[in-house]
Amino acid sequence: MSVMGLFFIFIATVAIMWLVRQGVMESPWLEEGEVAHYRRAGGAEPPTAGRVGLAVFLAVAGCLFSLLAAAFFMRGDAPDWQMPPIPGVLWVNTFLLAASSVALQVAVFAARRADAERVKTALLVGAVTAALFLIGQIWAWRELLELRFFASSNAANAFFYLLTGVHALHLIGGLVALARTTDKVRGAERVTKALTTSVELCAIYWHFLLFVWLLMFAMLIGWADGFGAICRRLLS
Amino acid sequence: MSIAIAMVLVVAGSILFHVLSPWRATPIASNWGFIDDTMGLTFLVTGAGFVAVILFMAYCLYRFRHVPGRRAAYEPENQKLEAWLGIVTTIAVIILLAPGLLVWGQFITVPKDAMVIEAVGVQWSWSFRLPGADNQLGSSDVRYIDTTNSMGLSPADPKGQDDLLIASSELHLPIGKPVKVLLRSIDVLHDFYVPEIRAKMDLVPGVVTYFWFTPTKIGEYEILCAAYCGTGHPQMRGKMVIESEADFETWRTAQQTFEQSRKSDASRDKRASAQ
Amino acid sequence: MTDASVPQNVAPPPAEVPDVDLYHAHSWITKYVFSQDAKVIAIQYAGTAITVGILALVLSWVIRLQLAFPGAIPFIDANVYYQSVTMHGMIMVVYMLTAIFLGGFGNYLIPLMVGARDMVFPYVNMLSYWVYLIATLVLVSSYFFPGGPTGAGWTLYPPQSILTGTPGHEYGIILMLVSLILFIVGFTMGGLNYVVTVLQARTRGMTLMRMPLTVWGIFSAAVMALLAFPGLFVACVMLLLDRTLGTSFFMPSLVELGERKDYVGGSPILFQHLFWFFGHPEVYIVALPAFGIVSDLISVHARKNIFGYRMMVWAIIAIGVLSMVVWGHHMYISGMDPWFGFFFAVTTLAIAVPTALKVYNWVLTLWHADIHFTTPMLFALGFLVTFVNGGITGLYLGNVIVDVPLSATLFVVAHFHMVMGIAPVLVIFGAIYHWYPKITGRMMDERLGKIHFWITFLGAYAIFFPMHYLGVLGMPRRFYEMGETAFVPASAATLNIVITVIALAVGFAQSIFFYNLFKSLKYGAPAGGNPWRAASLEWQTPETPPGHGNWGKHLPVVYRWPYAYSVPGAPEDYLPQNAPPVRGERSP
Numbered sequence A: 001m002s003v004m005g006l007f008f009i010f011i012a013t014v015a016i017m018w019l020v021r022q023g024v025m026e027s028p029w030l031e032e033g034e035v036a037h038y039r040r041a042g043g044a045e046p047p048t049a050g051r052v053g054l055a056v057f058l059a060v061a062g063c064l065f066s067l068l069a070a071a072f073f074m075r076g077d078a079p080d081w082q083m084p085p086i087p088g089v090l091w092v093n094t095f096l097l098a099a100s101s102v103a104l105q106v107a108v109f110a111a112r113r114a115d116a117e118r119v120k121t122a123l124l125v126g127a128v129t130a131a132l133f134l135i136g137q138i139w140a141w142r143e144l145l146e147l148r149f150f151a152s153s154n155a156a157n158a159f160f161y162l163l164t165g166v167h168a169l170h171l172i173g174g175l176v177a178l179a180r181t182t183d184k185v186r187g188a189e190r191v192t193k194a195l196t197t198s199v200e201l202c203a204i205y206w207h208f209l210l211f212v213w214l215l216m217f218a219m220l221i222g223w224a225d226g227f228g229a230i231c232r233r234l235l236s
Numbered sequence B: 001m002s003i004a005i006a007m008v009l010v011v012a013g014s015i016l017f018h019v020l021s022p023w024r025a026t027p028i029a030s031n032w033g034f035i036d037d038t039m040g041l042t043f044l045v046t047g048a049g050f051v052a053v054i055l056f057m058a059y060c061l062y063r064f065r066h067v068p069g070r071r072a073a074y075e076p077e078n079q080k081l082e083a084w085l086g087i088v089t090t091i092a093v094i095i096l097l098a099p100g101l102l103v104w105g106q107f108i109t110v111p112k113d114a115m116v117i118e119a120v121g122v123q124w125s126w127s128f129r130l131p132g133a134d135n136q137l138g139s140s141d142v143r144y145i146d147t148t149n150s151m152g153l154s155p156a157d158p159k160g161q162d163d164l165l166i167a168s169s170e171l172h173l174p175i176g177k178p179v180k181v182l183l184r185s186i187d188v189l190h191d192f193y194v195p196e197i198r199a200k201m202d203l204v205p206g207v208v209t210y211f212w213f214t215p216t217k218i219g220e221y222e223i224l225c226a227a228y229c230g231t232g233h234p235q236m237r238g239k240m241v242i243e244s245e246a247d248f249e250t251w252r253t254a255q256q257t258f259e260q261s262r263k264s265d266a267s268r269d270k271r272a273s274a275q
Numbered sequence C: 001m002t003d004a005s006v007p008q009n010v011a012p013p014p015a016e017v018p019d020v021d022l023y024h025a026h027s028w029i030t031k032y033v034f035s036q037d038a039k040v041i042a043i044q045y046a047g048t049a050i051t052v053g054i055l056a057l058v059l060s061w062v063i064r065l066q067l068a069f070p071g072a073i074p075f076i077d078a079n080v081y082y083q084s085v086t087m088h089g090m091i092m093v094v095y096m097l098t099a100i101f102l103g104g105f106g107n108y109l110i111p112l113m114v115g116a117r118d119m120v121f122p123y124v125n126m127l128s129y130w131v132y133l134i135a136t137l138v139l140v141s142s143y144f145f146p147g148g149p150t151g152a153g154w155t156l157y158p159p160q161s162i163l164t165g166t167p168g169h170e171y172g173i174i175l176m177l178v179s180l181i182l183f184i185v186g187f188t189m190g191g192l193n194y195v196v197t198v199l200q201a202r203t204r205g206m207t208l209m210r211m212p213l214t215v216w217g218i219f220s221a222a223v224m225a226l227l228a229f230p231g232l233f234v235a236c237v238m239l240l241l242d243r244t245l246g247t248s249f250f251m252p253s254l255v256e257l258g259e260r261k262d263y264v265g266g267s268p269i270l271f272q273h274l275f276w277f278f279g280h281p282e283v284y285i286v287a288l289p290a291f292g293i294v295s296d297l298i299s300v301h302a303r304k305n306i307f308g309y310r311m312m313v314w315a316i317i318a319i320g321v322l323s324m325v326v327w328g329h330h331m332y333i334s335g336m337d338p339w340f341g342f343f344f345a346v347t348t349l350a351i352a353v354p355t356a357l358k359v360y361n362w363v364l365t366l367w368h369a370d371i372h373f374t375t376p377m378l379f380a381l382g383f384l385v386t387f388v389n390g391g392i393t394g395l396y397l398g399n400v401i402v403d404v405p406l407s408a409t410l411f412v413v414a415h416f417h418m419v420m421g422i423a424p425v426l427v428i429f430g431a432i433y434h435w436y437p438k439i440t441g442r443m444m445d446e447r448l449g450k451i452h453f454w455i456t457f458l459g460a461y462a463i464f465f466p467m468h469y470l471g472v473l474g475m476p477r478r479f480y481e482m483g484e485t486a487f488v489p490a491s492a493a494t495l496n497i498v499i500t501v502i503a504l505a506v507g508f509a510q511s512i513f514f515y516n517l518f519k520s521l522k523y524g525a526p527a528g529g530n531p532w533r534a535a536s537l538e539w540q541t542p543e544t545p546p547g548h549g550n551w552g553k554h555l556p557v558v559y560r561w562p563y564a565y566s567v568p569g570a571p572e573d574y575l576p577q578n579a580p581p582v583r584g585e586r587s588p
């Protein structure tokens, strides 16, 4: 629950600060004229719709993962809770996903420098490492299933599959978007502004998924137990 | 125009209905008169608000209806008026909330000397358990449930051996003594609900919930289930009998303990297998 | 420019959208079926929502008939009753109200009201509708599976919802959960569009504080829905796994009808937290768009600016924020830690303050106004009465200790029908009467509209007002028959019959509306572009109905707020948002 609380306070603060900046406290609405009140921070370029869209989507996905985490901690209180052993391959996966994130960031830098060749390689590396991550996740599932840690035998196992599964689905969705971007880059003569934006969006999404994965991994291997204990103390 | 009249009629009709309605809260039979008082207070405050807002609106509708030549005023806002309305509303809300929270505080603090009993819900009937001579209820778990142990009492727990089991859906309680009702469900959500005592609480499988009250009126009351629990939900009934201390003792001594019930079951089984 | 404080380095946004950014339909199919035009998607959404809404209405007759004449109607048994209650509730709340306000009115009005050519992601917008349609079809298809639809109650509380004591535990519950998951996926796509369009596609001069309250309402509802629906999503996915794979997220060890189940350790209360984390905001997801629309209806038809626009916006924001932290008021007697009761009672009653301020401002808008009793106005006024009535009973249920005797009784049913059933439905009708001329170019019949209003408003009030008293008496909800119960007098049964008769009459009276809706399509009086003489942008389109791209060649430029009605010195009693100011004219 407190995970949720933290997330919610974060979102609410961002939203309210933004609204205040947009002038909800003032009364420009009573003035008349073409642009009664157009204020933007330092005249910087306005964000594109895609970027705003992604930001909103990340808020939604963040909400989803926070709720899952809240459920994880609440359910984890029950006496029957027994975490499964963590397959070693997850460490490799973590490394792969981080590498994927780095690759996409390299692609962003390359795109900004209009280095089309470099963008292509970096995107490819990013996609391949991400795909390897997914295969690694399936590997981890198989390993657990072979050791007979079924979803139905303990809720902790079920949470393991659920969390990694939902995360993987998000990554698969990301891969679709990445594939389309790669396709566009391949067809393009030079790196246009729109392309750079696409690459940037992919990279942001990747960093988000990496961030979520790191927190999730910490939860699964029990590093977050302390946090769960704090929540419990706060609640009682 | 007619809408202004209709609004006055709606207000008048609502008040009239309230005054004439034969459907009122059941006569209270517990110590939770405070709940009724808080509800009465809420009715007065909110009712006054409802009447004031709707009648004011009706007046505006009548007074400022369109007639040829009328032009509305231009009045973007009036911060002072809005602030005042905000303050008055806040005060009204605090008037409602403060007593409510106080009574809730009592509701969740069980008196030390409360007699502890247990109500067990199962699709779709009630059963009860009272502590025996040791004044303590034994532990329980769904794992122990079988045909001779429908409430799942732990057979090994010495505290549970003398517990009185009441399978007949009829619970007796002495008047004037606070009771803490432990609630346990064996299958799905149920809710122990006797309208006359006002209090109610869910039964949640896997955990033991509770609430408390003091019976204040001798009589027989119907126990209902107030949490939807499947197709038999409306048929899940029980009876609660509030009686004098002496009557209650007589009734209690006539109940079977857990130990006795297991013995009689066992002997019945033996007889059955001997035949 | 009258505002000297505007920093000079800021370039106003362009008044032109490059043509390449606009989507063009090339065939009949892409124009009317797989359309990416928000206006067509809006009609598709609304049409689907109203269709399932009618199904839900018919189901409410089944419920009412059983309550009035228990056992007398041959085809209604306990299974059918509970299935009807469940489907009625779920359809009305999610598939009808949410879909019509956000998918229907949101799609139609947001781009027009903020001066955009379309939603920012038209393709995603189209997908959103089709996923929604599939979700409703999956839900309705549960009638054709063995066991029928689920009868778990719209709250779907485990353990009961997936156990055998509940009708539809075979397939109905699975289809319900799958359908909800699909709905949420579809809604998220639409919701992203509504939010980003408001943030990004506002035309030149349309600052946030110059948006009509309708846009504010739909915008904040969309934001809330985006944050709240994940709660339902998580709950549904986990419940689905409990049902299909035998996991124990929510399922404790239990013995059902003498049979020991394999579940162990799960927490039914966890489900309730997740469900109500969505469920309460859902109330406001339905209410906020209604708030916004009602503000505009009242302002236009009373020819007066909405009173206290800023307060209205702040109240919407405050309600939006607060309503994310009040879900526990549905769980006062759920067995959760009783100390939560204090917290949730305080937050819940705190919400009453901004809500009350909104009511005051609506009513104060009528003060010194010039009120035209058109059909949309009547519906808006009807909303005020039912909403105030339902709002004050909310104060009973929010105040934790008063909720204890009332929860799970018919008082709750009466309360939420007043506040989130009848009130928003009245707004939907009012909004349809109001915007129909813009959508079709023809007026609806006023006389039929008024008849429809009187029957619906008075009838609905008469259905649900007396029901509170049955709740105070102690009659529980979700009882398919009361049977012999000592504390229930015989007169309660009489009242139930009266309520049912009115409910049937009100239900059938809706045919007047549908007759009007279809008749006016062809025979309605031509409306012209702006029949209500309204100031907001959607009435200023060059064509009516608005053409593809909404605005012809040039996007409108906005010069003032949308409530410039009866401005002193102005020649007309309204100034359109995009009418350039006359030089030397006094700024209002």
Ligand code: HEM
Residues within 6 Å of the ligand: C057, C060, C061, C063, C064, C085, C086, C088, C089, C090, C092, C093, C097, C152, C153, C154, C155, C413, C416, C417, C420, C421, C422, C425, C463, C476, C477, C478, C479, C503, C506, C507
């Ligand atoms: C004239 C129209 C309507 C009538 C006559 C009606 C009647 C009823 C009745 C009799 C019940 C069952 C109460 C019980 O549990 O005993 C019910 C439940 C419900 N209704 Fe309606 N209703 C109407 C419209 C609506 C609307 C517009 C909504 C939208 C919010 C709605 C939402 C619900 C919900 C959420 C439930 C609870 C279902 C459950 O208990 O699982 N109803 N309705």
Ligand SMILES: [Cu+2]
Residues within 6 Å of the ligand: B189, B190, B191, B225, B226, B227, B228, B229, B230, B233, B234, B236
């Ligand atoms: Cu029940």
Ligand SMILES: [Cu+2]
Residues within 6 Å of the ligand: C279, C280, C281, C283, C326, C327, C329, C330
């Ligand atoms: Cu709520």
